[in-house]
Amino acid sequence: xxxxxxxxxxxxxxxxxxxxxxxxxxxxxxxxxxxxxxxxxxxxxxxxxxxxxxxxxxxxxxxxxxxxxxxxxxxxxxxxxxxxxxxxxxxxxxxxxxxxxxxxxxxxxxxxxxxxxxxxxxxxxxxxxxxxxxxxxxxxxxxxxxxxxxxxxxxxxxxxxxxxxxxxxxxxxxxxxxxxxxxxxxxxxxxxxxxxxxxxxxxxxxxxxxxxxxxxxxxxxxxxxxxxxxxxxxxxxxxxxxxxxxxxxxxxxxxxxxxxxxxxxxxxxxxxxxxxxxxxxxxxxxxxxxxxxxxxxxxxxxxxxxxxxxxxxxxxxxxxxxxxxxxxxxxxxxxxxxxxxxxxxxxxxxxxxxxxxxxxxxxxxxxxxxxxxxxxxxxxxxxxxxxxxxxxxxxxxxxxxxxxxxxxxxxxxxxxxxxxxxxxxxxxxxxxxxxxxxxxxxxxxxxxxxxxxxxxxxxxxxxxxxxxxxxxxxxxxxxxxxxxxxxxxxxxxxxxxxxxxxxxxxxxxxxxxxxxxxxxxxxxxxxxxxxxxxxxxxxxxxxxxxxxxxxxxxxxxxxxx
Amino acid sequence: xxxxxxxxxxxxxxxxxxxxxxxxxxxxxxxxxxxxxxxxxxxxxxxxxxxxxxxxxxxxxxxxxxxxxxxxxxxxxxxxxxxxxxxxxxxxxxxxxxxxxxxxxxxxxxxxxxxxxxxxxxxxxxxxxxxxxxxxxxxxxxxxxxxxxxxxxxxxxxxxxxxxxxxxxxxxxxxxxxxxxxxxxxxxxxxxxxxxxxxxxxxxxxxxxxxxxxxxxxxxxxxxxxxxxxxxxxxxxxxxxxxxxxxxxxxxxxxxxxxxxxxxxxxxxxxxxxxxxxxxxxxxxxxxxxxxxxxxxxxxxxxxxxxxxxxxxxxxxxxxxxxxxxxxx
Numbered sequence: 052x053x054x055x056x057x058x059x060x061x062x063x064x065x066x067x068x069x070x071x072x073x074x075x076x077x078x079x080x081x082x083x084x085x086x087x088x089x090x091x092x093x094x095x096x097x098x099x100x101x102x103x104x105x106x107x108x109x110x111x112x113x114x115x116x117x118x119x120x121x122x123x124x125x126x127x128x129x130x131x132x133x134x135x136x137x138x139x140x141x142x143x144x145x146x147x148x149x150x151x152x153x154x155x156x157x158x159x160x161x162x163x164x165x166x167x168x169x170x171x172x173x174x175x176x177x178x179x180x181x182x183x184x185x186x187x188x189x190x191x192x193x194x195x196x197x198x199x200x201x202x203x204x205x206x207x208x209x210x211x212x213x214x215x216x217x218x219x220x221x222x223x224x225x226x227x228x229x230x231x232x233x234x235x236x237x238x239x240x241x242x243x244x245x246x247x248x249x250x251x252x253x254x255x256x257x258x259x260x261x262x263x264x265x266x267x268x269x270x271x272x273x274x275x276x277x278x279x280x281x282x283x284x285x286x287x288x289x290x291x292x293x294x295x296x297x298x299x300x301x302x303x304x305x306x307x308x309x310x311x312x313x314x315x316x317x318x319x320x321x322x323x324x325x326x327x328x329x330x331x332x333x334x335x336x337x338x339x340x341x342x343x344x345x346x347x348x349x350x351x352x353x354x355x356x357x358x359x360x361x362x363x364x365x366x367x368x369x370x371x372x373x374x375x376x377x378x379x380x381x382x383x384x385x386x387x388x389x390x391x392x393x394x395x396x397x398x399x400x401x402x403x404x405x406x407x408x409x410x411x412x413x414x415x416x417x418x419x420x421x422x423x424x425x426x427x428x429x430x431x432x433x434x435x436x437x438x439x440x441x442x443x444x445x446x447x448x449x450x451x452x453x454x455x456x457x458x459x460x461x462x463x464x465x466x467x468x469x470x471x472x473x474x475x476x477x478x479x480x481x482x483x484x485x486x487x488x489x490x491x492x493x494x495x496x497x498x499x500x501x502x503x504x505x506x507x508x509x510x511x512x513x514x515x516x517x518x519x520x521x522x523x524x525x526x527x528x529x530x531x532x533x534x535x536x537x538x539x540x541x542x543x544x545x546x547x548x549x550x551x552x553x554x555x556x557x558x559x560x561x562x563x564x565x566x567x568x569x570x571x572x573x574x575x576x577x578x579x580x581x582x583x584x585x586x587x588x589x590x591x592x593x594x595x596x597x598x599x600x601x602x603x604x605x606x607x608x609x610x611x612x
Numbered sequence: 613x614x615x616x617x618x619x620x621x622x623x624x625x626x627x628x629x630x631x632x633x634x635x636x637x638x639x640x641x642x643x644x645x646x647x648x649x650x651x652x653x654x655x656x657x658x659x660x661x662x663x664x665x666x667x668x669x670x671x672x673x674x675x676x677x678x679x680x681x682x683x684x685x686x687x688x689x690x691x692x693x694x695x696x697x698x699x700x701x702x703x704x705x706x707x708x709x710x711x712x713x714x715x716x717x718x719x720x721x722x723x724x725x726x727x728x729x730x731x732x733x734x735x736x737x738x739x740x741x742x743x744x745x746x747x748x749x750x751x752x753x754x755x756x757x758x759x760x761x762x763x764x765x766x767x768x769x770x771x772x773x774x775x776x777x778x779x780x781x782x783x784x785x786x787x788x789x790x791x792x793x794x795x796x797x798x799x800x801x802x803x804x805x806x807x808x809x810x811x812x813x814x815x816x817x818x819x820x821x822x823x824x825x826x827x828x829x830x831x832x833x834x835x836x837x838x839x840x841x842x843x844x845x846x847x848x849x850x851x852x853x854x855x856x857x858x859x860x861x862x863x864x865x866x867x868x869x870x871x872x873x874x875x876x877x878x879x880x881x882x883x884x885x886x887x888x889x890x891x892x893x894x895x896x897x898x899x900x901x902x903x904x905x906x907x908x909x910x911x912x913x914x915x916x917x918x919x920x921x922x923x924x925x926x927x928x929x930x931x932x933x934x935x936x937x938x939x940x941x
Contacts, residue, residue, distance in 0.1 A: 127648075127900065128652075129648045129652045129900055129902055130647045130648040130652075132649075132652035132655050133648045133649035133652045136649075136652065136655055137651075149657075160657055160658070164658065165657060172661070173660075173664065174657075174659070174660060174661070175655075175657040175658075265786065267787075273889075273893075273897065275699050275700075276699065276700055276701070282656070283700075354666070357662070357663045357666050360660075360662075360663075361660060415670050416670060417666070420700040436789060439706070439709050439710075439889065440709070440710060440893065440894065441782050441783060441784070441889045442782065442784075442786060442787075444787050444789075459787055461787045463781065463782060464889070465887045466781075466884045466887045467781065467884055467886070467887055469768070470768060470780040470885070470886070470887060471780075473769075473772060473773040473780045474779075474781065476773060477773060477776050477780070479779060479780055479781075479786065
C-alpha cells in the first residue's frame with residue numbers, strides 16, 4: 052500500500068515537472084548576436100487543407116537551404132486567422148489564400164485592400180507592407196476613369212509588388228467543376244474568366260436536354276443565411292446572386308455589363324446616369340421602382356448594414372431624374388465603381404426591408420440577423436425552400452426578362468466529398484459545384500464515364516506565403532526576394548496542386564489577361580543566386596552554416612509563439 | 613409514492629441543478645479559453661475596423677467576462693439560448709431543426725442495437741463453449757472495432773454507388789417537399805435515406821449490449837434459482853427467457869439509458885459520412901467557428917438530457933427490480 056502511494060507521489064511530481072516544462076517559460080532562447088532566430092511558418096492542418104500544408108513543407112525545405120531554421124506549425128483556420136489578424140506583432144510567416152469571386156474580376160479590391168498602408172493597422176494588409184509610392188498608385192488607379200491610364204497604373208502597382216515580394220506568390224489554382232452532359236446541354240454551360248463554369252451565367256442559361264429539368268448541385272459547407280444585406284459564407288453568395296438582381300453583373304469576360312440597369316452612361320468622372328430596365332417585378336408581384344433602387348443604395352449607409360457600407364461610402368448623392376432614370380454622384384472618381392458598387396449591391400424591395408430595418412432601431416442587432424421566411428428579390432430565380440443543413444431550393448422565375456431554362460436549382464449540402472462524387476455518378480446530383488478533393492480522381496472519373504464533363508479553369512484566386520514585415524528579417528526586401536528564390540514553386544505546383552494551377556507572380560491573377568502585368572520578375576528556383584543576393588546585402592553565415600544578419604544588425608526578437 | 617422517495621427525487625433534482633450549473637460554468641469558460649476568435653469567420657479584404665467594433669459590441673464581447681457570464685447564466689435559467697454568432701439566428705431554432713433528425717437516427721439505432729445485442733448476447737451465453745459462440749463473439753467484436761466512417765463508406769460504396777439501392781446523402785431526395793415533419797418522417801423516401809446511417813450506427817452500437825448481456829447471463833446461470841428451475845424440469849427455452857434473461861437484463865437497461873443520454877449529441881462521424889443534418893455537425897461547426905452561444909446552448913441542452921436520462925435509469929431500476937430502493941439509503 053505504502054509502495055503504491057510512493058509511486059503515485061512520484062508520478063504526480065513527474066507530471067508537475069512536465070506541466071512546468073510545458074508552460075511558457077521566460078523566453079531565454081533568443082540568442083544575443085547576429086544569428087537569425089528560428090522562423091515559424093504557420094499553415095493549415097493537413098486534414099483541413101492538404102495543398103497549403105504540402106506547399107508550406109516544400110517552402111520550408113527551401114528556406115532551410117539558406118541556413119535558416121524553419122518550423123512549420125499548423126493551426127486550424129479559425130485559430131490561424133485569429134493569430135494572423137489580431138496578433139500582428141507576433142507571427143513570422145503564413146500560408147494564405149484569396150478565393151476568386153466575380154467582383155474580384157476588377158483588380159481594385161485586392162490591390163488597394165491588401166497592400167495599402169491604411170489597412171495595415173487593422174485591415175487586410177496584415178503583413179504591414181508600407182510604401183507611400185504604392186499607396187499613391189493604388190489610389191490613382193481607383194480614380195483614373197481613362198482605361199489606358201488606369202491599366203498603366205495597375206501594371207505599375209503590380210511591378211512594385213513583384214519587386215518588393217511582400218508575398219511569395221505560389222499558384223493561381225484551377226477551379227474544377229463537373230456536370231452531367233446527358234442532363235445539361237454542354238453548349239449552354241458558360242465558362243466565366245477566372246471563376247469557372249459554376250457561375251451566374253451557367254445557372255441562368257443552362258438548358259436541360261431531357262426530362263430532368265432540376266439542376267442539383269453540391270456544397271460542402273452549410274448555408275449560413277439567405278440575406279441580401281449580409282455577406283455571409285461563400286456558398287450563400289451563390290444563392291443571393293440568383294434571387295436578387297443587381298444593376299450591373301460581371302460578364303463571362305470578367306468585365307461589367309448592364310443588367311437591371313438597361314443602360315448607363317458616365318457624364319463626368321463623378322457622375323453616372325443609370326436607366327432601369329422597364330417592367331421588372333419583385334417576386335411578390337409589385338413593380339421594381341427607382342425608389343427601391345435608391346433605397347438599396349442608401350440603406351447600407353446607416354449603421355445597420357455594416358458589410359455593404361464600404362461599397363456605398365463613395366456615393367455622395369442619388370437623384371431620381373424620372374421613373375426609370377437615376378443619377379449617381381460620387382464623392383471621388385472611381386474606376387471600379389461599376390464592378391465594386393453597381394455590381395455588388397443587391398436590389399431589395401423597399402416595402403419589405405424598410406420596416407424590417409426600422410424594427411432594429413435602438414437594438415444592437417443589425418440587418419444580418421434578419422432572415423426573411425421567404426426572401427423576395429427580383430432576380431431570375433425565386434426562393435422555394437430551405438431545409439437547414441440539407442438543401443436550398445430555388446425555382447425559375449418565368450416573369451424575368453432573362454428567365455432561366457431549368458425548372459429548379461437545388462443546392463445540396465454534402466459534407467462527404469466521396470458521397471458527392473458517388474452522387475454525380477449515380478445521378479443524384481448533376482452539377483458538381485464544390486470539389487476540394489484530388490483533381491486526378493475527378494479526371495479519371497470523367498474518362499471512365501463519358502456522361503461526366505470536367506472543366507478546370509484558372510482562378511482569380513491565388514495561394515501565397517505572406518511575410519510579416521514588422522518582424523526582421525522580413526522587413527528586408529532582399530531577404531524576401533531570396534526566400535522567393537529558394538521556394539521551389541514549380542514543385543509546389545506539381546506536387547501540392549497536382550499540376551492544377553499556373554505559377555502566380557502577382558496579386559492580379561493570370562486569368563485576368565487584360566489587367567495582369569506582363570514581364571514581371573519570376574524568381575526562378577535558384578539557391579546559389581539567392582545566397583549571392585543575401586551576401587551582397589551583407590548577410591553572412593557562421594561556421595555551422597547558420598544565417599547571420601548583416602554586421603550592423605543583431606537579433607532582437609523571440610521565436611514566434 | 614412514499615414520502616421518503618419523494619424526498620429522494622427532490623434531492624436528485626437539486627443535485628441535477630447543481631451539476632447543470634457546474635457544466636454551464638465550465639462550458640462558458642472552456643469556449644472562451646480556447647484559442648481562436650469568433651470574428652475570424654468574418655475576415656475579408658473589405659472588413660474594416662468599424663465592422664470589427666460593431667460585431668464585438670453586437671456579440672457582447674466588449675463586456676467584462678463576469679458580466680458576460682452573468683448574462684449567460686440569467687439567459688440559460690430563463691431557458692433562452694441566445695443568438696448564434698455564425699448563423700445570426702436563434703440558437704433554439706437551430707437546435708430545434710437539427711434535433712428531430714438526430715433523435716430518430718440515434719434512438720432508432722440504439723433501440724435496434726440493444727434489441728439485437730441483448731438477444732444475441734443471451735443466445736451466445738447459452739451456447740457457451742461452442743464454435744458458434746466463438747464465431748459470434750469474434751464477429752461482434754470485429755464489427756464493433758471497425759471505425760464508423762470506414763463501415764459507412766463501405767456501405768455507401770456497395771449499396772449506394774454501385775447497387776444504387778440507397779441514396780448517398782441527406783434525409784430526403786433533392787427538392788422533396790412535405791406538408792409536415794410527420795409526413796416527411798413517415799415517408800418511404802425518408803426511410804430509404806435513414807437506412808444506411810442507421811445500419812452503420814447499429815453495427816457500431818451492438819457490441820456493448822451484446823457483451824454485457826452475455827457476461828451477465830453467464831453470472832446469472834450460475835445462480836441457484838436457475839439450478840432450481842432445471843431441477844423442476846422446466847424447458848430450456850423457458851429458463852433462458854423467463855428466468856435467466858430477465859435477471860441479466862438489469863445492467864443492460866442502465867447501459868441503455870446511459871447510451872441514449874450520451875448519444876443525443878449525435879454521432880458526428882456518421883453524420884458527416886452520410887451528410888445527415890443532425891446536432892453533431894451543427895456542434896462541430898459551432899466549436900470550430902467559435903460560435904459561443906450555439907456551442908454553449910446546445911451542449912447545455914445535451915448535458916441536461918444526459919443527466920435526466922441518468923435519473924430516468926435510476927427510477928426505472930426501482931420499478932424493474934423491487935429489491936432496489938433508494939429511499940432507505
